[in-house]
Amino acid sequence: MNSRDRASPRPFVTVTEVGTRDGLQIESTYIPAARKIEMIDRMIAAGMTSIEVTSFVSPKAVPQLQDAEEVLAGITRRPDTRLSALVPNLRAAQRAMRTSVDAAVLLCSASNTHNHKNLNRTVDESLAGLPEIAACLSESVDGRAPKMLIGAIATTFGCPFEGDIAVDDVLKIARAYVAAGVTEITLSDTTGMATPLNIRSMVRSMRDAVPPQVELALHLHNTRGIGLANVIVGLEEGIRRFDSSVGGLGGCPFAPGATGNICTEDLLFLLDESGFDTGVDLEAAIAVAHEMEASLGKRLVGQVMRAGPRLNLHAADTVATAAG
Amino acid sequence: MNSRDRASPRPFVTVTEVGTRDGLQIESTYIPAARKIEMIDRMIAAGMTSIEVTSFVSPKAVPQLQDAEEVLAGITRRPDTRLSALVPNLRAAQRAMRTSVDAAVLLCSASNTHNHKNLNRTVDESLAGLPEIAACLSESVDGRAPKMLIGAIATTFGCPFEGDIAVDDVLKIARAYVAAGVTEITLSDTTGMATPLNIRSMVRSMRDAVPPQVELALHLHNTRGIGLANVIVGLEEGIRRFDSSVGGLGGCPFAPGATGNICTEDLLFLLDESGFDTGVDLEAAIAVAHEMEASLGKRLVGQVMRAGPRLNLHAADTVATAAG
Numbered sequence: 001m002n003s004r005d006r007a008s009p010r011p012f013v014t015v016t017e018v019g020t021r022d023g024l025q026i027e028s029t030y031i032p033a034a035r036k037i038e039m040i041d042r043m044i045a046a047g048m049t050s051i052e053v054t055s056f057v058s059p060k061a062v063p064q065l066q067d068a069e070e071v072l073a074g075i076t077r078r079p080d081t082r083l084s085a086l087v088p089n090l091r092a093a094q095r096a097m098r099t100s101v102d103a104a105v106l107l108c109s110a111s112n113t114h115n116h117k118n119l120n121r122t123v124d125e126s127l128a129g130l131p132e133i134a135a136c137l138s139e140s141v142d143g144r145a146p147k148m149l150i151g152a153i154a155t156t157f158g159c160p161f162e163g164d165i166a167v168d169d170v171l172k173i174a175r176a177y178v179a180a181g182v183t184e185i186t187l188s189d190t191t192g193m194a195t196p197l198n199i200r201s202m203v204r205s206m207r208d209a210v211p212p213q214v215e216l217a218l219h220l221h222n223t224r225g226i227g228l229a230n231v232i233v234g235l236e237e238g239i240r241r242f243d244s245s246v247g248g249l250g251g252c253p254f255a256p257g258a259t260g261n262i263c264t265e266d267l268l269f270l271l272d273e274s275g276f277d278t279g280v281d282l283e284a285a286i287a288v289a290h291e292m293e294a295s296l297g298k299r300l301v302g303q304v305m306r307a308g309p310r311l312n313l314h315a316a317d318t319v320a321t322a323a324g
Numbered sequence: 325m326n327s328r329d330r331a332s333p334r335p336f337v338t339v340t341e342v343g344t345r346d347g348l349q350i351e352s353t354y355i356p357a358a359r360k361i362e363m364i365d366r367m368i369a370a371g372m373t374s375i376e377v378t379s380f381v382s383p384k385a386v387p388q389l390q391d392a393e394e395v396l397a398g399i400t401r402r403p404d405t406r407l408s409a410l411v412p413n414l415r416a417a418q419r420a421m422r423t424s425v426d427a428a429v430l431l432c433s434a435s436n437t438h439n440h441k442n443l444n445r446t447v448d449e450s451l452a453g454l455p456e457i458a459a460c461l462s463e464s465v466d467g468r469a470p471k472m473l474i475g476a477i478a479t480t481f482g483c484p485f486e487g488d489i490a491v492d493d494v495l496k497i498a499r500a501y502v503a504a505g506v507t508e509i510t511l512s513d514t515t516g517m518a519t520p521l522n523i524r525s526m527v528r529s530m531r532d533a534v535p536p537q538v539e540l541a542l543h544l545h546n547t548r549g550i551g552l553a554n555v556i557v558g559l560e561e562g563i564r565r566f567d568s569s570v571g572g573l574g575g576c577p578f579a580p581g582a583t584g585n586i587c588t589e590d591l592l593f594l595l596d597e598s599g600f601d602t603g604v605d606l607e608a609a610i611a612v613a614h615e616m617e618a619s620l621g622k623r624l625v626g627q628v629m630r631a632g633p634r635l636n637l638h639a640a641d642t643v644a645t646a647a648g
Binding site: 113195222223228233259263274275311 | 437440441482484485486487488516517519520521522546547548549550552553555556557576578579580581582583587590593594597598599626627628630631632634635637638639640
């Protein structure tokens with residue numbers, strides 16, 4: 001996967017591909033299930049071990065994800081593949097239990113206004129419903145293992161309606177997740193309001209508030225261009241799990257023209273060049289990004305997919321330079 | 325400039341606007357001198373104290389910058405404004421001496437191949453010519469002060485032809501600059517090959533090699549999407565001076581479609597949100613980016629100019645959300 005000699009093993013960072021879920025849900029062009037499956041299969045073949053495949057959201061709310069069951073059933077797994085899906089309510093949990101998805105991503109916004117717009121209930125109503133959803137997901141159905149529980153906290157770093165969110169409002173949700181059996185918490189920068197300062201302080205507060213065996217992940221958007229700068233800060237605070245989308249697929253409903261999730265290939269490149277191991281073949285991930293671009297018929301915002309890895313050299317007689 | 329209460333003064337970071345030099349030189353649309361002057365005047369009014377205005381390059385080589393003298397003469401300065409320009413050779417130095425430019429940016433690539441393509445001489449030939457150029461710039465002409473000398477080292481973090489550059493090849497140029505009287509050295513990531521690891525090691529090597537009174541600056545490109553992540557690493561290594569271009573203007577001759585310099589507004593946003601003071605009004609800088617976009621008639625890649633500052637809130641009844 002990586003040709004450089006290394007004196008010591010590099011710390012491992014897990015990248016979760018969320019392109020077919022968070023990236024596509026804003027795209028109006030419907031991507032057929034077979035194409036989604038092919039993309040995911042190729043990301044798995046490139047070395048991705050964690051894929052947030054889809055959401056068990058109502059097909060009426062997000063037509064793009066109407067094929068959740070079909071996509072999950074079609075993916076070719078490897079032994080270390082973890083497939084997850086968003087489970088925003090009890091109905092979604094019941095659907096998840098009839099699939100082979102490994103992990104259920106529970107969802108609640110730290111902002112009451114955002115939670116109401118997104119899930120049509122207050123934060124307290126969402127938290128009150130957690131035990132029943134968790135109980136449903138903890139059953140063993142048709143001989144399959146119970147679902148691993150992941151708790152995502154949307155608008156952790158700010159809400160486009162309410163602005164900054166009190167730390168206690170975020171911690172309250174984290175504690176409810178832990179009580180419900182969640183073993184991983186994703187701090188979601190839903191609309192690109194995370195910053196070096198609030199990531200550092202929030203990760204520290206969260207680390208103090210939840211048991212050490214609960215892993216923390218960051219779900220960052222590049223809405224304001226600083227998504228990968230925030231990754232550096234996350235790494236420094238001990239985060240070893242990040243969400244991203246192939247090609248930087250997606251966008252932001254609050255900022256026409258702004259980008260969405262941080263880009264998978266750019267993130268992989270950054271991690272590799274920061275001394276971490278991702279287990280993913282960068283060139284293979286770039287190839288998937290180009291295919292996704294072709295499928296959508298629109299230009300994606302990924303940068304490494306344009307420029308290539310940094311040591312893809314040029315012959316000196318082929319390119320004109322400009323002074324400076 | 326900034327409405328937040330602060331318990332203690334924030335460390336100051338100087339941002340040098342290079343859009344009219346590095347950004348525009350790749351643009352085929354000629355921007356008239358009057359328009360360039362207006363852009364620079366507005367950046368100065370927004371609080372920018374350092375502007376790399378132009379290059380005294382041959383008008384035949386870079387037609388966009390044929391108006392170097394005219395642009396420099398037209399700018400409305402403030403008392404703290406520092407105007408600089410690229411001075412790639414003796415002829416350029418002689419031109420610079422007939423203008424009111426404050427600082428001359430000397431140029432040499434760490435890569436022999438790149439230097440030859442860019443300046444048509446070897447690194448050793450460039451270094452041998454430094455004393456004469458420096459002597460020319462150190463004169464006092466027409467009662468004006470001698471020019472401040474800045475030394476830029478192109479391809480410091482990698483060359484698109486040669487690949488990685490030996491640290492000693494970079495330090496050799498730095499030492500020659502110091503001997504010639506340079507008081508500021510700019511480590512230039514000419515084609516976006518800087519990474520967290522090589523920035524950290526190069527800044528440390530450079531800090532050990534040059535006198536403490538020589539300030540180090542970083543000139544970063546966002547070719548592979550990690551430009552602002554590299555800024556975080558630079559800040560951690562004590563760098564307090566960065567180049568950037570308005571709207572992320574410019575590109576990379578080696579990677580069609582890839583971006584150029586890191587974007588001024590995105591950098592200002594990052595610095596502000598990382599606890600640093602830039603003295604620049606972000607909203608005013610965003611307005612200049614939109615005007616530059618209109619002048620060029622093409623979409624710029626800046627993100628904050630699309631999304632706005634993070635606390636520009638939305639009314640809850642105006643925007644539909646998508647789950648997640």
